[in-house]
Structure formats: C-alpha cells, structure tokens
Amino acid sequence: MSRVLSSHHSRPMLLRRIFTSLARSHIPSSPSRKTIPGIRLPASPRPGPPDLLRCRTEMASSACRTSPSVPLPPSDADKAELYRGLETALGSSFSSEPSLPPPNPLVIVISGPSGVGKDAVIKRLRDVRKGLHFVVTATSRAKRPGEVDGKDYYFVTKEEFLSMIERNELLEYALVYGEYKGIPKQQIRDFMAKGSDIVLRVDIQGAATLRSILGDSAIFIFLVAESEAALVKRLIERKTETSDMLLVRIATAREEVKHMKEFDYVVMNAEGKLDGAVKLVESIIDAEKARVLQRNVKI
Numbered sequence: 448m449s450r451v452l453s454s455h456h457s458r459p460m461l462l463r464r465i466f467t468s469l470a471r472s473h474i475p476s477s478p479s480r481k482t483i484p485g486i487r488l489p490a491s492p493r494p495g496p497p498d499l500l501r502c503r504t505e506m507a508s509s510a511c512r513t514s515p516s517v518p519l520p521p522s523d524a525d526k527a528e529l530y531r532g533l534e535t536a537l538g539s540s541f542s543s544e545p546s547l548p549p550p551n552p553l554v555i556v557i558s559g560p561s562g563v564g565k566d567a568v569i570k571r572l573r574d575v576r577k578g579l580h581f582v583v584t585a586t587s588r589a590k591r592p593g594e595v596d597g598k599d600y601y602f603v604t605k606e607e608f609l610s611m612i613e614r615n616e617l618l619e620y621a622l623v624y625g626e627y628k629g630i631p632k633q634q635i636r637d638f639m640a641k642g643s644d645i646v647l648r649v650d651i652q653g654a655a656t657l658r659s660i661l662g663d664s665a666i667f668i669f670l671v672a673e674s675e676a677a678l679v680k681r682l683i684e685r686k687t688e689t690s691d692m693l694l695v696r697i698a699t700a701r702e703e704v705k706h707m708k709e710f711d712y713v714v715m716n717a718e719g720k721l722d723g724a725v726k727l728v729e730s731i732i733d734a735e736k737a738r739v740l741q742r743n744v745k746i
C-alpha cells in the first residue's frame with residue numbers, strides 16, 4: 448500500500464479509485480448470482496435503484512447531492528416511519544429471510560494415544576454441549592458388569608457382526624484382541640438427518656481409516672498430554688492396566704504422536720485442565736459452524 452501512495456497520484460484520487468474498484472468487485476452485476484456448492488451465501492442483496500448504487504462510489508458527484516425521487520423522512524422521524532421510508536426509497540421491502548442457511552451437521556473425530564483423556568473429554572463434552580450425538584459403537588465382545596446395551600455399546604454376537612459387515616452397514620470396523628468393534632452408518636445418518644453433530648471416539652488407526660473414507664469432510668482432533676511423562680503418570684494412576692499392558696500402550700503412544708500432522712486440530716489436555724481442553728474443542732466446533740465453505744459429510 449505504501450508503494451502505491453508514494454506514486455505520482457494524489458491521495459484522495461487514489462482512495463477514490465481503490466474504493467470504486469472494491470465497490471465494483473462487491474456489487475453484483477445482475478440479481479442472479481451463481482451459487483457455489485458447499486458455500487453458504489447470504490441471501491442475495493436486492494439491488495437498489497442504480498443511481499443509489501452509483502452514489503456509493505461517487506459520493507462527490509452532483510447527482511448524488513440531489514434529493515432522491517421519493518423524499519425520505521427526517522432522521523429524527525419515528526423509527527417505524529424511517530424504516531418504511533427507507534423501504535420506499537429503495538423500491539422494495541426489507542427481507543426477514545435468515546441471512547444464512549443452517550450450517551451442515553459436523554462429524555467430529557476425537558482421537559489420541561491411550562490414556563490421553565479421550566473418554567474424559569467426551570464425557571465432559573456430553574455434559575456441557577447440546578446438539579451433539581456421541582456414536583455408540585457396535586461390538587461382539589461380552590457385556591461387562593455395569594455396561595448398558597445401546598448406551599456403552601451395541602452388544603451383538605459375532606455372527607450378527609459379520610452379517611453387518613456383509614450388508615455394508617459399518618462405516619469402519621476393526622478386530623481388536625479377537626473381538627469386533629465397528630461404527631454403524633445408520634445411526635450417524637439418523638442423527639445427522641435430525642441436525643445433530645456427530646462425535647466419534649477412535650484410536651489413531653481408526654482415525655486413519657476414517658480419514659481415508661471421509662477425507663476432509665470430517666473434522667479430526669488429536670488430543671495430547673502436556674508431555675510423555677504426564678501421559679505415563681496418568682495411565683499409571685488410572686490403574687486399569689498391568690505393567691505389560693502399560694509398556695505396550697506407552698510404546699504405541701510414542702509411535703502414535705508422529706501421526707499428529709494427519710489431523711486438523713491438536714488439543715492439549717493438560718493435568719487438571721480438562722475444562723480447558725473441552726472449551727477448546729467447543730471453540731473448534733463453533734469456528735467450524737462459521738465456515739463459509741462448509742464441510743459436507745456423505746455417509
């Protein structure tokens with residue numbers, strides 16, 4: 448900009464030129480605007496009388512200093528009268544149509560190494576955020592005491608699981624320690640149809656598979672602890688693994704952290720700062736809702 452201002456043009460003239468060219472690039476040349484798939488465009492502004500549009504860029508011209516054909520109420524007029532007067536001057540009533548269509552439902556994949564706090568973050572998110580559906584995974588493993596069918600998992604037999612695979616009913620599935628786990632597609636479709644955002648909790652391998660299926664249409668969030676040492680302490684304190692299992696999980700976590708760059712966002716879940724991590728996830732959701740170019744998941 449400073450290079451432009453130091454040229455031989457006078458400053459007011461340059462400003463007028465810049466303003467004119469900006470205005471030209473923003474004012475639709477015809478009322479029918481092309482729509483771009485995936486982009487939420489506000490309702491097309493109704494073009495006003497051409498002389499008013501010209502006045503936006505040519506404030507100094509004599510035509511703009513003359514009164515409009517329909518006299519406007521004075522600025523201190525009653526609000527309703529001023530509103531109606533402006534409508535009359537512009538030649539059409541003001542639209543009450545929403546400025547934007549509702550945003551597309553999101554699919555949010557939350558992943559990260561074992562012990563990083565995926566369950567903890569999701570549990571808190573469930574408490575603080577409405578409009579999210581937390582996908583219930585189908586599994587062939589036996590129900591453990593306290594687990595509820597349809598809440599913790601959908602418990603099915605191995606035969607039922609295999610026929611779900613055959614009928615292509617699963618978005619992604621894996622055989623983990625001899626038991627099947629998979630994500631039912633219909634559940635996601637049903638909740639997306641109701642306008643809910645979908646949250647999926649998967650391990651790093653599952654996230655890689657989902658990325659290959661969903662590409663950039665879903666949002667991938669990688670949770671990390673503040674350090675490897677903090678992650679190890681958290682896993683030890685959880686007291687759910689034997690030493691051998693801990694060793695495998697920690698060695699795996701070392702490899703998994705290398706996959707962070709394949710994700711869209713990284714969220715730190717630091718010791719005692721669970722709420723901060725959840726807030727950041729919420730901010731990501733809010734920002735995604737405000738995207739002009741909306742993600743569009745097809746399942």
Ligand SMILES: Nc1ncnc2c1ncn2[C@@H]1O[C@H](COP(=O)(O)OP(=O)(O)OP(=O)(O)O)[C@@H](O)[C@H]1O
Binds near residue numbers: 717721
């Ligand atoms: N911010 C935090 N501060 C302190 N403790 C935490 C925090 N987040 C989670 N934890 C604790 O760390 C342990 C591991 O968390 P969690 O079970 O949610 O991890 P996970 O990623 O779901 O693990 P896995 O993949 O092995 O199931 C739990 O005991 C949990 O209560």
